[in-house]
Amino acid sequence: MTVKQIDKQYIAPTYARFDLQLVGGKGSRVWDETGKEYIDLGTGIAVNAFGVADEQWQNAVTAQLGKIQHTSNLYYSEPCALLAQTLCQRTGLKKVFFSNSGAEANECAIKSARKYGELKKGKDYYTIITLKNSFHGRTITTLSATGQEVFHQHFTPMTEGFVYATANDIEDMRALVKTHKCCGIFIELVQGEGGVTALDRVYVKEVESLARENDLLLMIDEVQTGNGRTGSLYSFQNYNITPDVVTTAKGLGGGLPIGATMLGERAQALFSAGLNGSTFGGNPVCSAGALSVLSRIDDTLLNEVKEKSKYIFDSLTGAKGVISVSGLGLMIGIESEKDASEVIGACMARGVLVIKAKNKVRLLPALNIPWQDLKTAINILKEELAR
Ligand code: PLP
Numbered sequence: 001m002t003v004k005q006i007d008k009q010y011i012a013p014t015y016a017r018f019d020l021q022l023v024g025g026k027g028s029r030v031w032d033e034t035g036k037e038y039i040d041l042g043t044g045i046a047v048n049a050f051g052v053a054d055e056q057w058q059n060a061v062t063a064q065l066g067k068i069q070h071t072s073n074l075y076y077s078e079p080c081a082l083l084a085q086t087l088c089q090r091t092g093l094k095k096v097f098f099s100n101s102g103a104e105a106n107e108c109a110i111k112s113a114r115k116y117g118e119l120k121k122g123k124d125y126y127t128i129i130t131l132k133n134s135f136h137g138r139t140i141t142t143l144s145a146t147g148q149e150v151f152h153q154h155f156t157p158m159t160e161g162f163v164y165a166t167a168n169d170i171e172d173m174r175a176l177v178k179t180h181k182c183c184g185i186f187i188e189l190v191q192g193e194g195g196v197t198a199l200d201r202v203y204v205k206e207v208e209s210l211a212r213e214n215d216l217l218l219m220i221d222e223v224q225t226g227n228g229r230t231g232s233l234y235s236f237q238n239y240n241i242t243p244d245v246v247t248t249a250k251g252l253g254g255g256l257p258i259g260a261t262m263l264g265e266r267a268q269a270l271f272s273a274g275l276n277g278s279t280f281g282g283n284p285v286c287s288a289g290a291l292s293v294l295s296r297i298d299d300t301l302l303n304e305v306k307e308k309s310k311y312i313f314d315s316l317t318g319a320k321g322v323i324s325v326s327g328l329g330l331m332i333g334i335e336s337e338k339d340a341s342e343v344i345g346a347c348m349a350r351g352v353l354v355i356k357a358k359n360k361v362r363l364l365p366a367l368n369i370p371w372q373d374l375k376t377a378i379n380i381l382k383e384e385l386a387r
Helices: 003-010 055-065 078-091 102-120 140-145 170-179 201-213 284-296 299-316 340-349 371-386
Strands: 022-026 029-032 037-040 095-099 127-131 162-165 182-187 217-221 245-248 259-263 322-328 331-336 355-357 360-363
Touching: 037 371, 055 284, 078 095, 078 259, 078 284, 095 102, 102 127, 102 140, 102 182, 102 217, 102 245, 102 259, 127 170, 162 170, 170 182, 170 201, 182 201, 201 217, 299 322, 299 331, 299 371, 331 340, 331 371, 340 355, 340 360, 340 371, 360 371
Parallel strands: 127 162, 127 182, 182 217, 217 245
Antiparallel strands: 022 029, 029 037, 095 259, 245 259, 322 331, 331 360, 355 360
16 A cells, blocks of 8 residues: 555544645755655745754754653653743743643643632633634644634534634734623734734734733744744744733744743733643653754844745735745745635645645745745746746
């Protein structure tokens, strides 16, 4: 049997996979089992921050593998402690809870808001406002936080306590704050799965003020936007706001599973021993990989992310077949005249991997993608958009 046949027979069919098997790669190049090479503008959905088989990252991970691969959270562990220190020092947040995925990081954020509401206002102040068209994960509670009806189908009853505001409409959010007993506001600053759209800057500042005036935790989901993706280490740093909780995952581990929930001044004391936990959370190998990733996201790299972003926007805005280009940094959505799936398929046939978000072609290249690879890939994409 081929890998595809085995997969079809034995794996629960929750994914609509491309007809492509990846077996290896180097940097922004990946290859299939026939040896055909592709320039990868998807990075495993914003995970392989420095591409595939990056030596610095590999060295950090394998060095830790040679020492101890897992400790459990019953004991202290250096990579995990240093990672928390780095995250706090670089964001201004105060404490970190580690888990294994974006959804789990978000679960912890939701718990923190509920505890905050209970503490500050009483047990019935548990409602969290999220945005329509958001995406926060696949557990029942993070699906419930996700403001897209389609994700709720078949799984009801959903976790109660979520209401959805229209993005960029502060009056709508104000009305929800008035009519519900709320404990927090939880938003992505660039909606990723929702179609790669960045929130308005003025709106985000107004949301921050609303959260402060009503003593609500302001929580930012940086699972996709985090770790250099938008041209700053975390996207909230582009918006000049001070969140109470920031969640991240994906690119943080550079390819290994790790989630982090960062807790600010107002949220740092919410958890005590036993109130949350995770067997693998803060695993030393994943933490060593994450430390290596963060150590390379400096101003030089972030400026490069911004330059490459500008290059993509300039190349594609107004180009033939392009309706609009949206996003921030190296998280870009292209609304095309042609069906996005058709463009994606045509690019794949020509050796360029791009992915989809709603009706858009989505680009999430490695933060350090070589200029020449980027230019070659964007030219091919441009030709396919125009065809
Ligand atoms: N939050 C956002 C903004 C995401 O984009 C995703 C995944 O795409 C998640 C949460 C869920 O992350 P995970 O798949 O690691 O659970």
